Amino acid sequence: AQTVTQSQPEMSVQEAETVTLSCTYDTSESDYYLFWYKQPPSRQMILVIRQEAYKQQNATENRFSVNFQKAAKSFSLKISDSQLGDAAMYFCAYSAGANSKLTFGKGITLSVRP
Amino acid sequence: ETGVTQTPRHLVMGMTNKKSLKCEQHLGHNAMYWYKQSAKKPLELMFVYSLEERVENNSVPSRFSPECPNSSHLFLHLHTLQPEDSALYLCASSQGLAGGDLTGELFFGEGSRLTVL
Numbered sequence: 001a002q003t004v005t006q007s008q009p010e011m012s013v014q015e016a017e018t019v020t021l022s023c024t025y026d027t028s029e030s031d032y033y034l035f036w037y038k039q040p041p042s043r044q045m046i047l048v049i050r051q052e053a054y055k056q057q058n059a060t061e062n063r064f065s066v067n068f069q070k071a072a073k074s075f076s077l078k079i080s081d082s083q084l085g086d087a088a089m090y091f092c093a094y095s096a097g098a099n100s101k102l103t104f105g106k107g108i109t110l111s112v113r114p
Numbered sequence: 115e116t117g118v119t120q121t122p123r124h125l126v127m128g129m130t131n132k133k134s135l136k137c138e139q140h141l142g143h144n145a146m147y148w149y150k151q152s153a154k155k156p157l158e159l160m161f162v163y164s165l166e167e168r169v170e171n172n173s174v175p176s177r178f179s180p181e182c183p184n185s186s187h188l189f190l191h192l193h194t195l196q197p198e199d200s201a202l203y204l205c206a207s208s209q210g211l212a213g214g215d216l217t218g219e220l221f222f223g224e225g226s227r228l229t230v231l
Contacts, residue, residue, distance in 0.1 A: 043224060044118070044224045045204065101170070102159075106155060
């Protein structure tokens with residue numbers, strides 16, 4: 001069975017600084033998808049970034065980028081130039097693709113200090 | 115209205131009450147989901163509907179009863195709940211089952227915060 005592990009329950013970053021959120025996963029599949037979702041306080045969970053396992057290039061979305069290490073089964077999220085609006089819970093998730101459900105980690109609470 | 119909307123946003127009920135949570139998606143998706151979010155635990159998938167048919171029921175107690183009358187609406191009927199059922203209940207939808215674009219991306223509602231006294 002696939003598992004997703006987020007071992008850090010909380011992190012804090014100074015505004016304008018860079019922070020990296022860690023995630024590891026376990027799977028026997030060779031082709032799959034990885035996601036980072038953001039859940040702001042009392043607001044909808046939204047997709048931040050996704051990575052296809054067959055792509056070697058790390059995904060990037062503006063200030064958000066990932067460090068995907070397939071052999072190590074590691075999928076970390078880097079947030080550059082942190083902003084107050086980045087404060088939220090962040091969930092790492094895995095999917096084996098079509099007809100496959102998402103498996104989520106426990107999430108990490110990120111706070112941003114002004 | 116756009117996206118996925120859930121009502122009510124907050125619900126307090128006694129253990130003998132019967133209530134329902136409602137979810138509506140305006141994205142033209144074919145699959146809908148109920149998740150339970152408790153503190154310090156991963157999101158728990160409760161039910162999955164694809165084209166109005168239930169395709170997954172993850173050993174959820176019978177006091178939770180889902181209903182999907184059409185591809186745009188999903189309900190979660192609640193009766194004789196326990197205090198440990200207090201949680202945030204999230205509804206989500208996707209293009210197809212786990213994503214018609216093969217990625218598994220979900221679109222979430224804001225959730226219904228349930229407190230069982």
